[in-house]
Amino acid sequence: MTDSETSATFDRLLFPTDGSQGAAAALEHVLDIAAEHGSTVHVLNVMETALYSPFQMEGDVVDALEREGERIVRDAADRASERGIDAVTEIRKGEPYREIIDYAADRDIDLTVVPTHGRRGLERFLLGSTTERVVRRADGPVLTIRPDAAAELAYPYRRVLTPTDGSDCARDALEVGVDVASATGAALHLLTVVDVVSVGVDVRSDIKTAMLEEAADDILEAASSVAETNDVEPAAETVAYGPSVAEAIRSFVEEQDIDLVVVGTHGRTGFDRYVLGSVTESLVRTAPVPVLAVRESAAEGS
Numbered sequence: 001m002t003d004s005e006t007s008a009t010f011d012r013l014l015f016p017t018d019g020s021q022g023a024a025a026a027l028e029h030v031l032d033i034a035a036e037h038g039s040t041v042h043v044l045n046v047m048e049t050a051l052y053s054p055f056q057m058e059g060d061v062v063d064a065l066e067r068e069g070e071r072i073v074r075d076a077a078d079r080a081s082e083r084g085i086d087a088v089t090e091i092r093k094g095e096p097y098r099e100i101i102d103y104a105a106d107r108d109i110d111l112t113v114v115p116t117h118g119r120r121g122l123e124r125f126l127l128g129s130t131t132e133r134v135v136r137r138a139d140g141p142v143l144t145i146r147p148d149a150a151a152e153l154a155y156p157y158r159r160v161l162t163p164t165d166g167s168d169c170a171r172d173a174l175e176v177g178v179d180v181a182s183a184t185g186a187a188l189h190l191l192t193v194v195d196v197v198s199v200g201v202d203v204r205s206d207i208k209t210a211m212l213e214e215a216a217d218d219i220l221e222a223a224s225s226v227a228e229t230n231d232v233e234p235a236a237e238t239v240a241y242g243p244s245v246a247e248a249i250r251s252f253v254e255e256q257d258i259d260l261v262v263v264g265t266h267g268r269t270g271f272d273r274y275v276l277g278s279v280t281e282s283l284v285r286t287a288p289v290p291v292l293a294v295r296e297s298a299a300e301g302s
Helices: 003-008 021-037 059-082 096-106 128-137 168-184 206-229 245-256 277-286 296-300
Strands: 012-016 040-047 087-093 111-115 142-145 159-163 187-195 236-242 260-264 291-294
Touching (some): 012 021, 021 059, 111 128, 128 142, 168 206, 187 245, 236 245, 245 277
């Protein structure tokens, strides 16, 4: 894939915001990405109508919500303008995660960027449950950012981790990870985790251990081949063993000073099943670095 094709992945960024301090911190990272790739940032605020009775959603209440929404998106757009970045703003009413997903589809968004938590109260749609719904259901890639860590984030990324279990979805996530590494000049790390508990493996068995190691090596070899086909030489290929796949990935992130994790949202069941939604959602909630979640359809459409 050429640099121009890779850069096109970042042409249109969607940033849903509730105007909270955490969202403001995440916005700076979004603008870092946009500045690097010449992207347009779409700023979206959703008025969560389900929080109010039909009677409340009339007259002065609606006017107040709309004014607040306009202020929120205007402030974000002003910040983008200060950095020379084009911004498009919109306010919608409805179920936040649905509106975010629909907007991304309507505007052909390349990357949706969401904080993992927002403030409680009036505009609370960036709370974890909504973020996880967006991650689970959005057709395009979704980048999640922990607001408490946003101030320490740097872009371009230096070290990108792509965990893989050999599934089709993991391969699609790998291809996106390779694109990111190519576009940013980051070192690409490949990791496969053998979840010895979930498969009921007695690690004392030399035969079973050898079989697991051989399967894991095959997975990494296939992943490395995908990267090299796209002119990216993996910096490291690692097999990890443990009772928790998510914890093994988090440990690797901390030990290797990883800047970004790229992972699929679904994977196959059985021996290497860790890209299942539950593990991805655990990483979204707890990883100290941004997590780029990729559905199978997202990579197929790129």
